[in-house]
């Protein structure tokens with residue numbers, strides 16, 4: 001776990017930086033797109049229309065949440081509690097940690113607990129691709 005721990009710490013820090021950059025970019029884009037898109041609102045789909053700031057905010061919230069998760073994982077790593085499922089106490093398989101380094105739960109617990117989160121993220125993704133189609137937005 002020593003060597004893997006160092007690698008995972010690197011991965012976490014990289015991921016966190018990446019997310020923070022995305023967050024800055026999204027915040028800037030949310031501001032600049034707002035006035036532009038307000039003039040572009042399709043009158044043909046008024047019922048489908050959700051304000052652009054809503055989508056940017058969902059994306060921003062997802063990023064913020066993931067940054068917090070990375071930070072928590074780094075803290076757990078420091079405390080030597082990393083890699084232990086916070087819900088059932090089992091050891092999280094290293095393969096899972098390598099693919100999702102900021103996770104705090106095993107795959108079984110994730111399925112139960114994060115179902116709501118996944119639905120939320122997928123919902124945001126669906127809304128975004130719908131917006132892209134409607135307004136030809138290139139992210």
Ligand SMILES: [Zn+2]
Pocket residue numbers: 085086087088089090105106107108109110
């Ligand atoms: Zn578990």
